[in-house]
């Protein structure tokens with residue numbers, strides 16, 4: 001690539017001033033916010049406003065699964081732009097048709113049709129709407145410690161504190177406790193106990209709410225933003241069995257975990273679970289052009305064969321986004337990126353993080369699969385007191401994040417966790433370099449461990 005010039009840095013400074021003057025940012029108190037400027041990005045590298053090189057272990061918001069500026073995807077977007085930039089959703093276009101064919105071929109079971117959205121939140125919302133219309137029921141179950149998006153219903157099914165300010169209390173959403181063994185809500189000390197007790201809890205709650213009133217259970221196949229906590233053995237299979245028994249739609253939210261992130265095309269593939277609806281976004285085209293969607297089963301599809309679906313979006317199946325999806329999926333296949341993600345998790349990230357857990361008393365737990373890992377930081381390994389409270393930040397966590405950045409890593413941090421979520425095709429040496437920076441940053445976290 002091109003070197004960063006003084007002119008680039010000056011342009012970045014101007015962009016920063018304009019940003020602070022005119023841009024309103026997601027989730028922030030606008031005043032104290034000091035965003036990082038990005039001058040360019042390539043593969044797993046990002047250059048900040050001062051021209052400093054950072055290793056991107058965040059994939060932005062865990063979406064640039066094939067890294068930045070993949071040449072085949074950039075070329076496909078350019079080619080599509082030269083042919084046809086946009087077309088209304090009711091017209092056929094080849095990019096959308098091919099994207100739908102590829103996605104229907106990758107998702108499990110008989111999820112043979114795809115409804116395209118602009119991103120993940122609207123994918124979740126449409127999946128819920130389809131489930132409600134298909135079942136004729138209203139209630140939707142979703143887990144605490146989950147994230148499903150920032151639009152109205154999506155933030156209401158979200159199970160983290162960002163929901164509170166948006167919850168109208170009349171959404172039809174019922175939250176249940178997740179299977180999260182490290183901080184078990186059920187007093188479980190083993191994965192098997194956690195699985196059994198969490199399933200018992202969900203079964204009880206569904207029965208108490210009236211199974212016949214429940215349209216759907218919405219579940220991240222592996223919860224992402226909330227901590228990459230893998231469901232214990234048997235849990236997802238149990239949820240599938242429970243929902244099927246009661247005619248409840250299982251909506252797998254694979255917005256973050258899908259498209260190779262976990263070392264399989266979809267996280268549900270780890271347990272051979274086939275949901276009724278599957279929401280995707282992010283990795284479908286590595287975020288190069290906004291895109292999400294819902295893959296739906298033949299049974300759900302049949303509901304709308306003779307009855308209009310009451311929902312749609314101007315940009316559903318946008319040609320530029322779909323061309324990017326086709327090129328992304330083909331590049332992932334041609335370059336064996338899903339297999340590589342599995343290998344990186346098994347050979348590089350897992351062993352490195354487990355070694356860090358052995359060395360650093362601030363590490364409460366490391367867990368993950370593929371290119372999807374979390375490091376949970378604590379003040380005390382016995383009590384498991386987190387280094388930042390659930391839903392909040394702390395000066396201590398801020399120092400750990402600052403150490404990562406000054407060491408040359410762009411991290412994904414959430415509450416008391418650092419997530420290691422690199423591109424599926426990150427170079428091994430670069431990944432090891434980034435992990436070494438994390439190792440040093442954990443020395444800072446160790447300084448806060450209670451004696």
Ligand code: PLP
Pocket residue numbers: 061118119120121122124147148149150220224225253254255256257281282292
């Ligand atoms: N669902 C999950 C599991 C997510 O991780 C996210 C975003 O992080 C969303 C839904 C929302 O997607 P979007 O921000 O594209 O609307």
